[in-house]
Amino acid sequence: MAILLSLALAGCSTATGNLLSTEDNRPISFTADRGVAAQPFPNNYRTEILAFMRTYLNNPVGLHDTAMAEPVQRTVGGRLRYVSCIRYAARDTDGSYRPARERAIVYVDGRLDRVVDDAGELCAGVAYGPFPELATLTR
Template sequence: MVFRTVRLMVVLCPLIIAGACNRYIEGHYPQGTVQGEANVPPVNYRADTVAFLRTYLNDPRGIRDAAITEPVLRDVGRAKRYALCVRFNARKTTGGYEGSKERLIVFLAGKLDTMIDARRDDCSGMTYQPFPELERL
């Protein structure tokens, strides 16, 4: 009986989490999540991005080829949000470099909300600028 319950939990938990994450990324925020205007342009987007990546990356030292775009209002899932793209080549836990990857960073009410791996068309048409602040971590 215990093994049956454990197997059921192993199957159901990832499905529940995936469903919740999918709704979150598509712009379905529970009422009361955002106080005030959801689409306030981010003011300190560079500093917010550096602070987030300092905690997100396993090894934030020695980042190469960092570049960032200006935040623009765009469709993210089913909602319009300010978003930007950031591209960098970070170290893996083994010490080597993982290769340059693009990430899409979404802002909610002027604050960094989430970061996801960018799909092919997420960052197309956006102009990258050098991002030396990230390389100095």
């Protein structure tokens, strides 16, 4: 039984299995990341950040000390990407506020791709400006 299961799973991972590749044997890409150096500027970055943070945070209500840096190009995983940085202090369950946290938002092909929790190097030297829309998020 274990051998049959192994053979069935092995068939799914081949180019003919169509679960991990397209009909012309190109790998499926969920972010359409072509690995090109010329990435487009993320024009809707403010709107995308707000929509994402509403779902990313357990309680997006009442954020303090909200700030954002405009997207700049940085090298992420060996590839040139636009990165914007945000900083905010979230409310804890007891009503007090945690220290402000910094996050890096990485864009691929002009769209929000992921959040990097350890934003130290990616956000080094960026110029933060106010981001009041983040402070007015609702659930």
